[in-house]
Amino acid sequence: MSEPIPPNLKARMKASYDAIAEDYNTEFYKIADTLRIDYLGRLVALLQSNGNDTAAVLELGCGAGVPATKYLLEQEKPVFTLTGNDISTTQLNLARSNLAQYHDRLTLLEGDMLALSFPAANFDAVTGFYSIIHLPREEQIQLMSKIVEWIKPGGYFLANFLIEDMSTLEEDKWLGHEKGWMFWSGWGEKMSVEMVENVGFTVLLKEVRQAVDDATFVWVLARKGES
Template identity: 30%
Template structure:
């Protein structure tokens, strides 16, 4: 079902389960240490792009509260509508992350947490190259990727009666792609989730 158009499956899934997703993953409290670390690494009043911003909580809200200027992009209409309500001080764009464009060197940081894993494999390196171009010299990319290679569907995602699709390569391939995109990986860690997990990368544009 829907695998001919996996992005549509992702969009519909988040449209249907936006609220359930935030509840299931503790939107109010997740990523706090990463967000604080990022805020400290970029200039005061810095510009941040949140690719796959979801409901705007917690990344856009926390970084906006810290005085940064945040632009969020998400494929889901419902997520973007909620983000505009929850984080009115940020700017949000309803779009496919692989289709948006920004001027070169527009951002001090680009954040993409648990979003690249919903993008077809052959579109991930081109997107990472665009991300590198959008960053200012010295700017940071903070992103999560797959840890083990897997592509597939959960037909009853979060027990909500809606399908969700993922596609990701392994950590070594993701590290290579980030490097090929023109970024330098500064830190990498394994983030456990259930019986598996994801890779977290801090990378910098030189």
């Protein structure tokens, strides 16, 4: 039986990330950089092999813009334009500062990722690192149906999901922060991959890897069909 979703979830998530942004970017992000860059390197290689000179990417949960957003914007080929979304005002303010030199190729959008709206076939890729897992898992299914529409035929989806099947996981003081209340949700490894496949993606890569301490995730790189 599923546990009830905490009330005012999105507002509480925003308040938490606003409060812990500095600690998050020094304690968590710095440790977890290696995996993100590894998978982004694979995504860049795929886009290069397809002959892309330019690429438009949506990053769900871009945080302070490092390392993932910055890594893509630094690439010479393809030349990336980035749309970064985050629920935290503080995180996006940090991103604006960290990525100021790329302002002409960067759009930052604040708010709940599930509320985003874009034209069909708008992006060459959509990524979500440690972000989609903050949505209740029923909302993850809804989001995947939107993501596949946003991606161009032949484009890519790259994200990580919880390997545990759990409707709710809460922590009152994540990262040891007094205001660090946090929420996660997931379908587990098998059903998360099926969720990606069920909306029409072909999974190219599925790996279970440890990210931070005992936190292990399933990483999925998938492609949308050409038609």
